[in-house]
Amino acid sequence: MGTSGLVIVTGGAGFIGSHLVERLLAEGHRVAVVDDLSTGTLDNLRSVRNDPRLTVETATVSGSRRLAGWMRHARGVFHLAAAVGVELVVRSPIHVCRANLRETEVVLELASRRRVPVLLTSTSEVYGRSARPEFAEEDDLLIGPPTHPRWTYACSKLMDEFLAMAYAQERGLPVVVTRVFNTVGPRQTGRYGMVLPRFIDAARRGVPLRVYGTGRQRRCFCWVLDTVEALVRLFRCPEAYGQVFNVGSTEETTILGLARLVIRLLGSSSKIERVPYAEAYGPGFEDMQRRRPRVTKLARYTGFRPRTPLKEIILRTAGAVPDAGAAEHGTGPRGRARPKDE
Known part of the structure; x- marks a missing residue:
C-alpha cells in the first residue's frame, strides 16, 4: 500500500472508519469513502472533509456508482461497512442479514x-456461546439457534468470513479477516446499544446508568486508535x-465495574x-458472559498489541484528558514482523 495510492474505506463515515480515514490521509494516501450514513455521519469526517484527497459517496456498497471505477485504481480496500449494534440486531434482523452479506x-x-x-x-460475536476464558482464532465456534435474533449478526459476519476465505482460495484474492472486539472512543454513539457512550452520557447528565442483566458479564474495551x-x-x-486475527484489548472488567468506574472518574x-x-x-435474549481475545497472533505478525488502559480510555472518550493517541500511533513503526510458525 504505497503512500500515494488510492485506498477505499467502506463505512468510512462511521466510528472506527472515520478514525481510519484520518490516519490514511495523514500518511499521504488518497481515500475514497462509501457510506450510506445509516449508522455513520459526515460530522465524523469534519476534520478532513475539505481535504482534496478525500472523496465521499453517500450510498450503500451495492448501490454505489463509483466503487467499480475506484477499484480499478485502488491499492487496497478496508471493508468496515456493516449493520452493527445490539439494538439494531434485535430490532431489524432482516436488514442486518441483507446488509452484511450483500455488501x-x-x-x-x-x-x-x-x-x-x-x-x-x-466481530468477536462469531465466537457465540463459547465459555472459554479467552478466544483464539483457531477455536471452534458455538452459535445459538436461528429462533434467537441475538445470533443474526454473528452468523451474518461469520458468513462474511467464509466468503472472504472462499475468494482467497478460489480467486487468489489477498484478504485478511479481523475479528474486532469491543472498540470505544470519541464519535461512538450509544444510539444502537454501545455501552460506554451510554454510560458516559448518563453520568454527565446525572441520571442512572442502566446495566443490563446481572452486570457480571465481562468485557475488554479497546481504544479506537489501537x-x-x-x-x-x-x-x-x-x-x-x-x-483471521483477533483485534482487541485483554484488560477485562465487568459491566457493573465499568459503570462504577465511569461514575468515579x-x-x-x-x-x-x-x-x-x-x-x-x-x-x-442471550448474552456472552465473557469476551476476552487472545492477541498473541496479532503481536507475532505485526509486533503490536493494544495496551491503552481502561481508565485512560474512559477519560479520553469523555474528553476529560487530551487525546494523545493520534500522535502515538500516527508516527509509529511501519515495519512488518515476520510470522513464526503457528
Missing part, C-alpha cells in the same frame, strides 16, 4: 477482478493474508440501575 459479496467480487487487497472487519493501528499493520503484512452523582435483558431487548 461484502459486492466488495469481494469487485476486488477479485483486479486482485485488490481487502481487509474485512468481522484498533486502527492493528488494522493498518495487518493490511501491510503480506503474511497475514488468507488468515467523571465525578458523577449518578446511580446504577439494573435492567433485565427481557425488558431491554425482549424475551429470549
Whole structure:
C-alpha cells in the first residue's frame, strides 16, 4: 500500500472508519469513502472533509456508482461497512442479514477482478456461546439457534468470513479477516446499544446508568486508535493474508465495574440501575458472559498489541484528558514482523 495510492474505506463515515480515514490521509494516501450514513455521519469526517484527497459517496456498497471505477485504481480496500449494534440486531434482523452479506459479496467480487487487497472487519460475536476464558482464532465456534435474533449478526459476519476465505482460495484474492472486539472512543454513539457512550452520557447528565442483566458479564474495551493501528499493520503484512486475527484489548472488567468506574472518574452523582435483558431487548435474549481475545497472533505478525488502559480510555472518550493517541500511533513503526510458525 504505497503512500500515494488510492485506498477505499467502506463505512468510512462511521466510528472506527472515520478514525481510519484520518490516519490514511495523514500518511499521504488518497481515500475514497462509501457510506450510506445509516449508522455513520459526515460530522465524523469534519476534520478532513475539505481535504482534496478525500472523496465521499453517500450510498450503500451495492448501490454505489463509483466503487467499480475506484477499484480499478485502488491499492487496497478496508471493508468496515456493516449493520452493527445490539439494538439494531434485535430490532431489524432482516436488514442486518441483507446488509452484511450483500455488501461484502459486492466488495469481494469487485476486488477479485483486479486482485485488490481487502481487509474485512468481522466481530468477536462469531465466537457465540463459547465459555472459554479467552478466544483464539483457531477455536471452534458455538452459535445459538436461528429462533434467537441475538445470533443474526454473528452468523451474518461469520458468513462474511467464509466468503472472504472462499475468494482467497478460489480467486487468489489477498484478504485478511479481523475479528474486532469491543472498540470505544470519541464519535461512538450509544444510539444502537454501545455501552460506554451510554454510560458516559448518563453520568454527565446525572441520571442512572442502566446495566443490563446481572452486570457480571465481562468485557475488554479497546481504544479506537489501537484498533486502527492493528488494522493498518495487518493490511501491510503480506503474511497475514488468507488468515483471521483477533483485534482487541485483554484488560477485562465487568459491566457493573465499568459503570462504577465511569461514575468515579467523571465525578458523577449518578446511580446504577439494573435492567433485565427481557425488558431491554425482549424475551429470549442471550448474552456472552465473557469476551476476552487472545492477541498473541496479532503481536507475532505485526509486533503490536493494544495496551491503552481502561481508565485512560474512559477519560479520553469523555474528553476529560487530551487525546494523545493520534500522535502515538500516527508516527509509529511501519515495519512488518515476520510470522513464526503457528
